[in-house]
Amino acid sequence: MLSRIADSLFWLARYIGRAEDTARILDVTFHTLLEQAPQPHGVRWEPILSMAGEETLFRQLYTEPAAHNVFEFLAFNPDNPSSIMQCITKARENARTIRDRISREMWEDLNSLYLTLGRFDPQEETAAGPHRFCGRVIFGSHRFHGVSDATLPHDEGWDFLRVGWALERAEMTARLVDVQYRNLLALTSAGGTPDNHQWMAVLKSVGAYEAYHRQYHAPIDPARVAEMLILNPQHPRSIRFCVTEMQTSLRAISNTAPGSYANEAERLTGKVLERLRYSRIDEILDDGLHPYLTGLIHQFNTIGEVIARTYFYYAGVA
Amino acid sequence: MCLSDRGLFSGYTAGPFYDEMFSAQGCARSHYARLFEKLGVMAPTQFEDRRKHADLSFLLQGITFTVYSDGRGTERLFPFDLIPRILPQAEWARIEAGLSQRVVALNLFLQDVYGKQLILKDRKIPSSLVYSCRHFRREMIGLEVPHGIYTHVCGIDLVRDSSTGEFLVLEDNVRTPSGISYVLENRLVMTRTFPEAFQEHEVLPVNHYPAELSRILRTLSPRTDPDAQIVLLTPGIHNSAYFEHSFLAQQMGIELVEGRDLIVDGVVVYMKTIYGLKRVDVIYRRVDDDFLDPLCFRSDSMLGVPGLMGAYRAGNVALANTPGNGVADDKAIYAYVPTLIHYYLGEDPILRSVETYLCDRSDHLSHVLSNLPSLVVKSVGESGGYGMLMGPSAAHAEIEAFREKILADPRNFIAQPIVPLSVVPSYDSAARCMAGRHVDLRPYCLYDGQEVTIVPGGLTRVALQAGSLVVNSSQGGGSKDTWILRGEC
Numbered sequence: 170m171l172s173r174i175a176d177s178l179f180w181l182a183r184y185i186g187r188a189e190d191t192a193r194i195l196d197v198t199f200h201t202l203l204e205q206a207p208q209p210h211g212v213r214w215e216p217i218l219s220m221a222g223e224e225t226l227f228r229q230l231y232t233e234p235a236a237h238n239v240f241e242f243l244a245f246n247p248d249n250p251s252s253i254m255q256c257i258t259k260a261r262e263n264a265r266t267i268r269d270r271i272s273r274e275m276w277e278d279l280n281s282l283y284l285t286l287g288r289f290d291p292q293e294e295t296a297a298g299p300h301r302f303c304g305r306v307i308f309g310s311h312r313f314h315g316v317s318d319a320t321l322p323h324d325e326g327w328d329f330l331r332v333g334w335a336l337e338r339a340e341m342t343a344r345l346v347d348v349q350y351r352n353l354l355a356l357t358s359a360g361g362t363p364d365n366h367q368w369m370a371v372l373k374s375v376g377a378y379e380a381y382h383r384q385y386h387a388p389i390d391p392a393r394v395a396e397m398l399i400l401n402p403q404h405p406r407s408i409r410f411c412v413t414e415m416q417t418s419l420r421a422i423s424n425t426a427p428g429s430y431a432n433e434a435e436r437l438t439g440k441v442l443e444r445l446r447y448s449r450i451d452e453i454l455d456d457g458l459h460p461y462l463t464g465l466i467h468q469f470n471t472i473g474e475v476i477a478r479t480y481f482y483y484a485g486v487a
Numbered sequence: 488m489c490l491s492d493r494g495l496f497s498g499y500t501a502g503p504f505y506d507e508m509f510s511a512q513g514c515a516r517s518h519y520a521r522l523f524e525k526l527g528v529m530a531p532t533q534f535e536d537r538r539k540h541a542d543l544s545f546l547l548q549g550i551t552f553t554v555y556s557d558g559r560g561t562e563r564l565f566p567f568d569l570i571p572r573i574l575p576q577a578e579w580a581r582i583e584a585g586l587s588q589r590v591v592a593l594n595l596f597l598q599d600v601y602g603k604q605l606i607l608k609d610r611k612i613p614s615s616l617v618y619s620c621r622h623f624r625r626e627m628i629g630l631e632v633p634h635g636i637y638t639h640v641c642g643i644d645l646v647r648d649s650s651t652g653e654f655l656v657l658e659d660n661v662r663t664p665s666g667i668s669y670v671l672e673n674r675l676v677m678t679r680t681f682p683e684a685f686q687e688h689e690v691l692p693v694n695h696y697p698a699e700l701s702r703i704l705r706t707l708s709p710r711t712d713p714d715a716q717i718v719l720l721t722p723g724i725h726n727s728a729y730f731e732h733s734f735l736a737q738q739m740g741i742e743l744v745e746g747r748d749l750i751v752d753g754v755v756v757y758m759k760t761i762y763g764l765k766r767v768d769v770i771y772r773r774v775d776d777d778f779l780d781p782l783c784f785r786s787d788s789m790l791g792v793p794g795l796m797g798a799y800r801a802g803n804v805a806l807a808n809t810p811g812n813g814v815a816d817d818k819a820i821y822a823y824v825p826t827l828i829h830y831y832l833g834e835d836p837i838l839r840s841v842e843t844y845l846c847d848r849s850d851h852l853s854h855v856l857s858n859l860p861s862l863v864v865k866s867v868g869e870s871g872g873y874g875m876l877m878g879p880s881a882a883h884a885e886i887e888a889f890r891e892k893i894l895a896d897p898r899n900f901i902a903q904p905i906v907p908l909s910v911v912p913s914y915d916s917a918a919r920c921m922a923g924r925h926v927d928l929r930p931y932c933l934y935d936g937q938e939v940t941i942v943p944g945g946l947t948r949v950a951l952q953a954g955s956l957v958v959n960s961s962q963g964g965g966s967k968d969t970w971i972l973r974g975e976c
Binding site for chain 1: 546547548549723724729732733734737742744745747748758759760761762
């Protein structure tokens with residue numbers, strides 16, 4: 170497989186994952202806020218902007234963090250490189266450069282998602298609220314996963330897609346827990362009452378709400394939410410699950426047996442995974458959730474860079 | 488079966504041009520009779536539904552080309568017209584023989600020009616004309632190419648002259664002709680849109696093209712390794728023919744590479760894979776000569792592979808088509824192709840060329856300058872309908888500007904009488920009716936050094952603007968499926 174193609178598959182998956190994550194968070198946050206008493210804008214929308222990592226850009230482009238501005242910014246704005254439309258556009262560009270290597274069905278599916286989303290009118294949607302648009306994005310991402318699984322040979326190309334998906338999800342979940350935990354606990358210590366609804370929203374935004382109840386049969390508790398999203402071995406959006414996926418796919422690419430590693434990306438992934446496997450949530454909380462998650466995000470970035478160095482770039486011929 | 492009473496064709500009149508579907512009396516020609524019967528009973532709304540279905544199918548597949556005129560790079564559909572262009576097999580057989588003859592002669596010409604140059608020594612073509620061709624590559628002189636093949640893939644443009652009904656050769660494309668993917672996709676969409684029409688006609692198939700091209704590329708490999716690595720080199724996603732590049736690579740099951748995917752080490756070409764470097768044996772390149780290798784041709788090229796020509800020269804990699812082919816499709820050399828056919832094959836050309844005036848010949852030049860309003864003037868090194876003057880439709884100022892250009896550089900221009908192109912009924916979506924529109928035909932010829940293989944038909948391009956003679960997609964042209972009917976004469 171050409172390095173450029175592996176690179177494109179990896180990023181294709183990451184962009185679609187990013188679009189889906191943004192759509193989920195946007196949709197859930199918006200609808201949770203609808204059911205709450207009015208609060209100053211800053212409290213409501215800042216976390217979602219910092220999760221997307223684009224607070225500074227937002228402030229340059231808009232005067233106030235009102236719901237419709239945040240929606241417009243995260244869903245449509247062409248000047249926001251992480252906006253959903255930009256992610257889908259870039260995913261499609263990546264797919265177009267490798268359309269001879271992905272299945273015809275994958276290309277046509279992604280192209281039709283791009284065309285469908287392109288027909289949404291930003292002004293009309295901003296007025297109608299994010300549910301319709303975000304629902305389409307989430308569904309489109311799921312469908313693309315399904316089409317890929319069913320039509321692409323499960324060779325190293327498939328594994329690069331899986332690494333991309335898993336890495337993007339792992340990082341986004343880490344950001345989500347970090348930002349929400351800080352935000353909601355800060356609210357508590359300031360005398361506010363982050364009711365269950367806000368923690369429910371966190372779970373819903375990663376599609377883990379029902380799973381939480383099946384797992385714990387208990388009221389929503391911040392520590393359990395963190396445990397669910399960081400350490401759960403089965404939920405497809407928990408960090409541990411995603412890192413396990415990364416390890417499986419990276420090993421498949423290099424054909425490495427369990428218990429060993431063939432390159433730096435596998436070594437770092439294995440190290441992160443071992444810590445996740447043998448940690449308890451109370452230890453993590455005692456040591457400080459924020460430094461723990463910041464550390465993870467940093468390691469995910471490093472792993473991304475190392476994968477690129479191992480498989481995508483050539484310094485030249487030795 | 489005549490026109491007058493037919494719904495979808497109501498109001499259609501055979502105009503002053505050769506109508507491929509109807510005789511001058513307005514009756515369907517025999518090879519179009521069954522289709523006319525079928526379409527004649529169709530309600531315009533039914534037809535419109537199928538047309539939308541076909542358009543949607545192209546859109547969803549992303550079969551688009553990119554237009555840069557608005558500065559943003561807009562993707563547009565290449566308009567597809569649902570009325571097929573039909574030719575009887577007997578007529579096609581003659582075209583096929585004529586094209587094969589032409590391809591073999593052009594290949595012999597390239598062997599000669601870059602080899603012994605006998606044709607120049609015998610003074611059948613002026614040496615100055617050959618050496619002044621923009622795409623003549625002195626780097627290719629004396630270089631032995633695999634199996635002596637230069638013209639692996641040719642697209643030869645034909646037009647039917649309304650005054651005689653005869654097919655003429657309008658131009659040769661022997662560098663990196665494009666459009667075959669539309670032939671294959673048009674056929675696919677057509678069989679999905681009008682399945683019943685195919686049941687009643689025996690249309691010769693076209694979809695063996697990628698397999699045939701792949702076979703020829705494989706024979707070029709310098710290594711006998713059964714796993715010879717064949718790649719298609721594309722300038723990338725921004726090239727207007729990018730869809731075709733990825734389509735062909737996928738159909739042939741070969742790697743689609745960009746210049747940055749390849750590297751030359753020790754005069755061997757490798758591609759960069761996730762498991763390290765892998766040797767490349769054959770490159771079907773869709774990058775122009777100029778950009779192939781910055782060490783050999785244009786040094787500012789970002790699309791090419793430094794050292795590629797060195798590896799080619801060493802015989803470690805094969806290229807198709809061969810660099811330097813542009814000398815054979817230069818529009819001034821075109822005037823000499825009948826001479827080439829006589830010289831190399833001792834035969835008369837089966838397909839005639841359009842009468843051509845070379846502006847660097849003083850007798851021709853004075854004729855051209857005094858008849859500009861009735862001629863088409865073309866710049867010799869251009870393609871795609873760029874750099875052209877259509878005398879009859881040009882404004883006075885435009886003609887005068889061209890006159891200056893011609894006088895400043897006569898070698899760069901040729902002129903031809905306007906050929907009154909034949910028409911085929913085509914759907915005018917604005918007026919919602921059928922109207923005769925001018926067409927040309929580009930068959931695709933594959934040459935393995937022994938035999939020329941031509942997929943039956945080719946790309947019929949249609950000038951969708953009323954009265955327009957320019958069929959290029961960059962200038963508002965569309966295309967049609969082309970049917971060669973078995974056994975029809």
